[in-house]
Amino acid sequence: MRRWLIRILLGVYGAEALSGLALLGVVLRARFRRRYPPRGATLHGKRVLPGFRVALGWTVFYLLLIVLIPVSALCLKAASLSWRQFWSAVTSARALAAYRLSFGVSLAASLIDGVIGLLLAWVLVRYRFPVRRLLDGLVDLPLALPTAVSGIVLTTLYAPHGWIGRRLQPLGIKVAYTPLGIVVALIFIGLPFAVRTIQPVLQDLDPEIEDAALSLGANLWQRFYLVILPELLPAWLTGVTLAFARGLGEYGSVVFIAGNMPMRTEITPLLIMTRLDQYDYAGASALAAVFLAVSLGLLLGMNAMQRRKSVLPILM
């Protein structure tokens, strides 16, 4: 079994290396051609990027191997249940509570990431101050830190006797072992995605446009709302979507801070793990399949939103 797996993985990485070489070849050829165009050929009527077929072939192959095959295996396992068993597994009160929690906390955390991320990106791009480089580097830290470590650290800080939790307790705010704690963990985990998607767009945004708006009599709010925001919105949405997707799948940090109470602080990935630990493979796959389908639907929807310009006035 393990050998079989290793062989497949070797196959995948081998194929990847090969295809990487192939891709490199294609790119080099394109460069060569651009510099020395074949006689008689013009750019008109030709694709600007060459190697479309090779690239598409590889993309489809890669997605098939990395995404579609495992997902089909998952669905196949779930299909070993009868329709009735499947339905009761994925619509039990406990499962519904877990979906609600997972989607709710991920959405809340990603929106907060959107606000904080915009602020951070703005400060990092528009201002020059002594520790800017260091701060810029720190933004990526949550990506590198093992999620279990961030979970344990956050729990220690926010637990009732922790450094922050102790100060929040008199105010009646409980963070660790409540849904709020999960949101805190997910904000931490998702922040780099929001910052890193907004930052480059902000960098390219010419401050002269704002000056122009100012000279035309736009006030501060109008300059932000009518000039900057429309430019940033697609990137902002991408950042929020990435943070949201990351939050949905996050397991390592959440299990420490959540308290893991059925119906209250049990996220869907944890429920899936619990099912597995009870040897209920089919039930776990059924939950995973539903979670996957809903996530995919939501992500596709959010992607579509980014593409449609008409959505801008609606959002504003």
Place this chain on the structure above:
Amino acid sequence: MAIALHARSAAPPDRVVTLLNVSYDPTRELYQDIDRAFAATWKARTGQEVVIHQSHGGSGKQARAVIDGLQADVVTLGLAYDIDEIAERAGLLPRDWQSRLPYRSCPFTSTVVFLVRKGNPKRVRDWDDLVRPGIAVITPNPKTSSGGRWNYLAAWGYALRKQGGNEGAARDFVSRLYRNVPVLDSGARGATDTFVQRGLGDVLIAWENEALLVVKELGRGQFELVTPSESILAEPPVSLVDKVVDRRGTRAVAQAYLEFLYSEEGQTIGARHYYRPQLRSVAARYAAQFPRLRLFTVDEVFGGWQKAQRTHFADGGIFDQIYQPGR
């Protein structure tokens, strides 16, 4: 891989043998000592060097890892049901595995006791105090942790055997108890950390060995052990994984390893780590460190693990029902 290569270069291949012991959560310290002592014994007896690798985690999770292909030579898990599942689902060992070693394959027993904060500020004396409103109880999730399952069954058994106790009363008692539980960790060690390191909860329901470890070593002077009037006899069993030892050719050494647990030396190491020894002589020597209380078994009260598992911990079982809204 690197370890294997290194070992091979250090001695001729037939002189070094490795074993993997897949165990449950709170046995880390125990098996560290056992492994060292056994390696010395085996070396003296056969001249062969043995390197024992350990894996720890929630008992159910560990059993699943073995079912999924983790190459364990021996399993030393928290309860018999998890080894039954390995026999049942993967066929890696015969179904009558439990009759192959003395004392139904349990070299040590343990029980479930309470750990409270110094001075026992909430005055916890017995099981009834755990269901009082305003008491926060820490216990791991019985769905994933063997310790959690022993705790649950101990509470149920207490309520059932109490004067005027019956099924309904036991169910009500356990529901009220779990209403006082603010966090469900997935393993016993996690629950201990929540109670000891994070300072959450008034009472930790814990393996006796885990509680004694905290009182005598980890949190000296900060905690007290409370012995309830009665509790469950916890029987964590051990077994060879036949298919694995036969394929790897490690049956003899693995068998010797398990038998070592029953030896005078193995039993003494266990007792030093607060596991109740089976061997009379050792038990007598360490009698003072173990609190005396009435103990009932799973077989007596629940009719065996298979039945207990089906009724209480299976999907939609009583533990799930406790958490359904509107009950």
